[in-house]
Amino acid sequence: MTEPGFRTIIEPFRIHSVEPLRMTTRAEREVAVAKAGYNLFQVDAQDVLIDLLTDSGTGAMSRDQWAAIQRGDESYAGSPSYFRFRDAVRALFPFEHVIPTHQGRAAEKIIFGVLGGPGKLVPNNTHFDTTRANVEFTGAEAVDLVIAEGRDPRSQHPFKGNMDVEALQALLAERADDVPVVFMTITNNSGGGQPVSLANLRAVREVCDRYGKLLFLDACRFAENAWFIHEREDGQAGREVADIVHDIASLADGMTMSAKKDPMGNIGGWLAMNDDELASQCRSLLILTEGFPTYGGLAGRDLEALAQGLTEAVDHDYLRYRITSTAYLGDALQRVGMPILSPTGGHAVYLDARALLPHIDPLHYPGQALAIALYEAGGVRSCEIGTVMFGRRPDGSEVPAPLDLVRLAIPRRTYTQSHIDYVIEVCEQVVAAAGDLRGYRIIDEPPALRHFTATFEPLR
Numbered sequence: 001m002t003e004p005g006f007r008t009i010i011e012p013f014r015i016h017s018v019e020p021l022r023m024t025t026r027a028e029r030e031v032a033v034a035k036a037g038y039n040l041f042q043v044d045a046q047d048v049l050i051d052l053l054t055d056s057g058t059g060a061m062s063r064d065q066w067a068a069i070q071r072g073d074e075s076y077a078g079s080p081s082y083f084r085f086r087d088a089v090r091a092l093f094p095f096e097h098v099i100p101t102h103q104g105r106a107a108e109k110i111i112f113g114v115l116g117g118p119g120k121l122v123p124n125n126t127h128f129d130t131t132r133a134n135v136e137f138t139g140a141e142a143v144d145l146v147i148a149e150g151r152d153p154r155s156q157h158p159f160k161g162n163m164d165v166e167a168l169q170a171l172l173a174e175r176a177d178d179v180p181v182v183f184m185t186i187t188n189n190s191g192g193g194q195p196v197s198l199a200n201l202r203a204v205r206e207v208c209d210r211y212g213k214l215l216f217l218d219a220c221r222f223a224e225n226a227w228f229i230h231e232r233e234d235g236q237a238g239r240e241v242a243d244i245v246h247d248i249a250s251l252a253d254g255m256t257m258s259a260k261k262d263p264m265g266n267i268g269g270w271l272a273m274n275d276d277e278l279a280s281q282c283r284s285l286l287i288l289t290e291g292f293p294t295y296g297g298l299a300g301r302d303l304e305a306l307a308q309g310l311t312e313a314v315d316h317d318y319l320r321y322r323i324t325s326t327a328y329l330g331d332a333l334q335r336v337g338m339p340i341l342s343p344t345g346g347h348a349v350y351l352d353a354r355a356l357l358p359h360i361d362p363l364h365y366p367g368q369a370l371a372i373a374l375y376e377a378g379g380v381r382s383c384e385i386g387t388v389m390f391g392r393r394p395d396g397s398e399v400p401a402p403l404d405l406v407r408l409a410i411p412r413r414t415y416t417q418s419h420i421d422y423v424i425e426v427c428e429q430v431v432a433a434a435g436d437l438r439g440y441r442i443i444d445e446p447p448a449l450r451h452f453t454a455t456f457e458p459l460r
């Protein structure tokens, strides 16, 4: 948060326990990244100074979360830690059934295991990649129906994550029998961490009601989404974020969740819903792979940390600081000439590598070139989201992705404003030398999800 009249963002916490960062030289980093086959997923975290690869599970837990861990009760069945977790979830999302899982994707695997299958079709504003993979694994089709503004990197729409309600209505008019559930991802991660408005959720609810369809939330960044509603939607500014979250939940029939995002966990997730029969089918699958329904792949101490984390996630001072500090990075990067997706979303800033490096052909991976340059220049690790990630077609051909982006994801409560100022300087240096950057060639890649393990070679 920023004190009125001051520019400096005050982190609304002070540091209680420190983790040393290991300093490296540019020469050391050039060796490390070459050894990793120019793939940042293959670089040891020890060789990274500022790690912006993901905001998933990388946040700092609070003093009170560490204290809660001591209270963890490891009883196999009916642990009091489960009940504290369940009640903390229900305080925000009052669903009848709350089923813990080890991560968000485990919740997805279970719900689509019950609702998916060949011939089925699941609409979403935009499927996150694990969500899409879990839908498709059952033989069902995953359809993205975000509004047109959500696909335009320069559109300033305040709720770029919104669902195209008319497209949803048209799809249901044609294929209602094939649609088991409608999903809404808040915030829309794959679309740049962009929020969804309450008005849009209400409109989607109405369409679902008209066709008698379940509406589920992929709610990983629910608190950031609620903060954007608080800041941007008419009539919401005076409300408590927890009440806005309540309104969001009351429009849905259930949710999947990764607790590695807004709930401040280093691990965890859950599945929640109102329908008894659906919950009973989900619990049967849960027992096969995750565990008994009162721990679901988590230790009692993890459940305690999440129960506490959920109360911290909706704190206004925290959320103001969180969203302001992400925007601070986005604004500063634009000032130093780095093209970005705008407006800045909640958890990350997305650099437009194709715009910065027009001299690199998309099939020579401008996003990879930019990500490697940021690492070599300053030890900043980011994530290519472009042609490396999405360019390989199932038929083996290769095409440019719609955009070549590099994501700087901000771990929660982990880095200070001076770390972020350093990242801005590193970007400034890379922008100044952008004309000298060269593309890459893939020398070895696996058949699927190549971005994790492919090896590259710089073009000379």
Ligand SMILES: *Cc1c(COP(=O)(O)O)cnc(C)c1O
Residues within 6 Å of the ligand: 056, 103, 104, 105, 106, 128, 130, 131, 185, 189, 218, 220, 257, 258, 259, 260, 261, 268, 269
């Ligand atoms: C991270 C994420 C998931 C998957 O959660 P994991 O805990 O990584 O398995 C699903 N949906 C969205 C929107 C996410 O951001």
